[in-house]
Amino acid sequence: MNTFELLQTLTETPGPSGFERDIAAVIEKIWQPLVDEIRTDRLGNLIAIKKGSGRRRSGEDLRPRILLAAHMDEIGLMVSRIIDFHGQGFLRVVNLGGVDIRHLYGQRVVVHGRDGDVSRNLKGIIGAPPDSYLPVSRRDKPFDLESLVVDPGMAYDELIRLVSVGDAVTFHQPLLALENNRVAGKALDNRCSVAALTVCLEVLKDRTHAWDVVAIATCQEETRLLGAATTAFELRPDIAIALDVTFGNGPGASDERTLKLDEGPVISFSPDTHPGICQGLKAAAERLEMSVQSEFVNTPGGTDAYAMQVARDGVPTGIIGVALRYMHTMVESINLKDVERTGRLLGEYILHLDGQTLSGLAEGLMSEK
Amino acid sequence: MNELLKQLSEAVGVSGQETDVRLMIKDLIAPHVDEWQVDPMGNLIAIKKGTGAVDLRVMVDAHMDEVGLMVTAVETNGTFKFAPVGGFDDRALLGKVVQVGSKRVPGVIGCQPIHLATTSERQKIVPRSSMRIDIGSADKDGGKGKVAVGDRAAFLTPYEELGRVALGKAFDDRAGCAILIELLRQPPYPFDLVATFTVQEEVGLRGAQAAAFRVQPDVAFILDCTPAYDLPVPPHVDESPNVHLGRGPAVYVMDRSSIQDPRLVSYLLRTAAENDLRVQVRRPGGGGTNTGSIQRTAGGSAVATVSLPGRYLHAPCSMIDLDDYDHMRRLLEAALRGLTPAVLNRES
Numbered sequence: 141m142n143t144f145e146l147l148q149t150l151t152e153t154p155g156p157s158g159f160e161r162d163i164a165a166v167i168e169k170i171w172q173p174l175v176d177e178i179r180t181d182r183l184g185n186l187i188a189i190k191k192g193s194g195r196r197r198s199g200e201d202l203r204p205r206i207l208l209a210a211h212m213d214e215i216g217l218m219v220s221r222i223i224d225f226h227g228q229g230f231l232r233v234v235n236l237g238g239v240d241i242r243h244l245y246g247q248r249v250v251v252h253g254r255d256g257d258v259s260r261n262l263k264g265i266i267g268a269p270p271d272s273y274l275p276v277s278r279r280d281k282p283f284d285l286e287s288l289v290v291d292p293g294m295a296y297d298e299l300i301r302l303v304s305v306g307d308a309v310t311f312h313q314p315l316l317a318l319e320n321n322r323v324a325g326k327a328l329d330n331r332c333s334v335a336a337l338t339v340c341l342e343v344l345k346d347r348t349h350a351w352d353v354v355a356i357a358t359c360q361e362e363t364r365l366l367g368a369a370t371t372a373f374e375l376r377p378d379i380a381i382a383l384d385v386t387f388g389n390g391p392g393a394s395d396e397r398t399l400k401l402d403e404g405p406v407i408s409f410s411p412d413t414h415p416g417i418c419q420g421l422k423a424a425a426e427r428l429e430m431s432v433q434s435e436f437v438n439t440p441g442g443t444d445a446y447a448m449q450v451a452r453d454g455v456p457t458g459i460i461g462v463a464l465r466y467m468h469t470m471v472e473s474i475n476l477k478d479v480e481r482t483g484r485l486l487g488e489y490i491l492h493l494d495g496q497t498l499s500g501l502a503e504g505l506m507s508e509k
Numbered sequence: 510m511n512e513l514l515k516q517l518s519e520a521v522g523v524s525g526q527e528t529d530v531r532l533m534i535k536d537l538i539a540p541h542v543d544e545w546q547v548d549p550m551g552n553l554i555a556i557k558k559g560t561g562a563v564d565l566r567v568m569v570d571a572h573m574d575e576v577g578l579m580v581t582a583v584e585t586n587g588t589f590k591f592a593p594v595g596g597f598d599d600r601a602l603l604g605k606v607v608q609v610g611s612k613r614v615p616g617v618i619g620c621q622p623i624h625l626a627t628t629s630e631r632q633k634i635v636p637r638s639s640m641r642i643d644i645g646s647a648d649k650d651g652g653k654g655k656v657a658v659g660d661r662a663a664f665l666t667p668y669e670e671l672g673r674v675a676l677g678k679a680f681d682d683r684a685g686c687a688i689l690i691e692l693l694r695q696p697p698y699p700f701d702l703v704a705t706f707t708v709q710e711e712v713g714l715r716g717a718q719a720a721a722f723r724v725q726p727d728v729a730f731i732l733d734c735t736p737a738y739d740l741p742v743p744p745h746v747d748e749s750p751n752v753h754l755g756r757g758p759a760v761y762v763m764d765r766s767s768i769q770d771p772r773l774v775s776y777l778l779r780t781a782a783e784n785d786l787r788v789q790v791r792r793p794g795g796g797g798t799n800t801g802s803i804q805r806t807a808g809g810s811a812v813a814t815v816s817l818p819g820r821y822l823h824a825p826c827s828m829i830d831l832d833d834y835d836h837m838r839r840l841l842e843a844a845l846r847g848l849t850p851a852v853l854n855r856e857s
Contacts (some may be wrong), residue, residue: 219853225741226739228754246821246825246826263671267828270598270601273742282634287742292671293674294671316614318617318645324645351702391584391620391641392622402647437552466617469603469622471617
């Protein structure tokens with residue numbers, strides 16, 4: 141599977157926050173041949189372990205381990221009400237995660253049937269009455285969720301047999317190939333990082349690395365960084381790295397807060413990254429002669445690293461990712477090469493983890509450099 | 510699957526650049542008409558000879574063009590500014606997929622991510638001037654020359670059927686074109702039938718004006734789509750819809766462009782009743798169709814508009830009811846077969 145096909149599979153499989161079962165099953169199939177163990181935990185996180193060859197820690201049955209977290213959930217919607225309007229059926233929805241509601245009107249969606257019953261999946265389109273049908277207070281504004289409806293083009297009696305309040309809704313947008321190795325689609329935040337993590341596991345496949353590698357597709361990042369918090373507790377990593385997207389330079393987004401598409405992985409420097417890990421990632425990029433970008437963020441938050449850093453008694457963390465345009469829309473855009481480079485960079489970083497890495501990180505915090 | 514509708518819906522013909530649709534329709538109708546011509550504006554006009562039993566000059570019109578966008582400038586970051594071709598609600602554009610130029614280069618419509626917008630910006634409609642078409646090109650080269658200023662962009666929306674409804678772009682008015690093509694495929698009518706597939710309806714009913722002058726019909730039926738606003742409104746608002754999806758084709762009585770000929774309105778409603786076909790009267794109101802042009806061209810024509818109700822018409826993905834489509838086709842065929850000069854002489 142090339143990177144485009146991989147992303148096609150990953151983005152077109154549904155997995156809104158709290159409903160990650162389908163996407164977890166797809167990722168499990170892809171990762172299975174690349175790791176030694178794989179399982180799903182009770183929250184729905186997919187946890188894969190690839191054993192290292194290094195010495196076990198004294199007195200313990202464990203090698204040092206690095207946790208790589210890429211959240212697999214996507215933003216979406218949830219059915220909140222089923223409406224009978226002159227015999228026609230419509231759905232009101234609420235958001236799952238930070239959906240840009242301004243983008244919803246005219247969007248095709250899929251309403252997912254209960255219990256993963258795909259035969260109950262229902263397509264529809266998000267509609268709204270024209271302004272003249274809305275109260276004056278709602279006119280000349282972006283449509284809000286009180287005005288928008290999911291329209292399945294179906295009679296009410298038929299609709300209530302297929303849909304329940306609480307059903308998840310995802311956007312229907314096949315992955316689109318653009319110029320310059322770029323692609324656009326839904327859920328690239330953060331399936332492109334799942335793809336990068338897959339590339340990393342492929343790099344490590346037949347290589348020897350000292351540390352154990354724990355690859356996790358985390359759940360419910362978009363709503364509350366849930367999966368990262370619990371897995372970082374459960375799996376006791378010595379280093380944890382979050383793979384996530386960041387703001388790409390583009391229309392209306394050309395200031396200092398954005399990074400360039402096509403110009404390599406983004407290494408984040410922020411309160412929730414450990415300076416020694418940032419340096420380690422940069423050194424790995426130099427060994428590969430790969431161009432990388434640095435992102436400086438003033439406040440913590442926004443990725444799984446925020447939760448992982450404070451797991452147990454604290455974990456050295458890093459954040460690496462891909463610059464993405466039009467975040468939290470159905471046309472999120474990235475460069476495929478950036479995804480591949482991110483995976484290779486991470487692989488290179490892991491290949492050089494050894495018995496001195498941890499003491500080096502600790503000493504780094506006490507040196508003047 | 511209605512293959513004809515799918516083919517026409519997925520064709521690209523933004524107002525002023527209807528060539529692909531014109532060629533497609535020419536190929537579809539050529540075996541079923543006696544002659545066809547393309548006038549200087551690009552209207553495709555075809556004549557299907559009748560039996561001669563009825564002495565009337567009858568025109569049936571559907572417009573070929575669709576609303577879309579035009580590329581107006583290239584930005585240094587490789588994205589494109591654009592202007593609308595036809596009327597739009599800007600709120601329908603964000604996050605949609607388009608195809609640009611004759612090479613149909615795929616692109617997306619994007620704007621600033623909401624995370625970087627201020628609170629007051631979030632509460633306002635994103636103006637079209639802040640949106641860009643993005644084909645992935647990295648600089649001012651326009652994707653290595655694949656896209657140029659002046660290129661038109663159409664939505665990239667695959668046709669699909671969900672039960673009794675169809676989703677797709679440009680049903681306004683390719684659905685009308687499809688029905689007109691189906692009418693031409695039938696046996697001859699009692700009179701010569703002149704079919705006009707017209708250009709530039711969405712930018713001011715332009716093509717029909719020239720076509721009607723050439724045809725100068727006694728009677729003209731205009732086949733179009735009308736937006737259906739049969740959607741639930743937020744609590745505490747009561748507005749009854751103008752038309753309903755699923756209740757049959759909508760016969761116009763009046764809109765911004767014309768008052769319809771009452772004799773033809775009655776005739777259409779009567780024909781529907783006699784043939785057990787669904788029909789509804791569109792509530793008089795705004796909007797305009799080619800009827801406005803055709804009615805006042807040359808010495809004038811008796812006109813009637815029949816429209817297929819469609820939700821979200823001037824948007825990337827609209828919805829029509831396939832039963833409505835079928836009833837509209839049957840209503841028009843019955844109306845044409847029964848049409849006599851007496852219909853025009855009879856008081857409504």
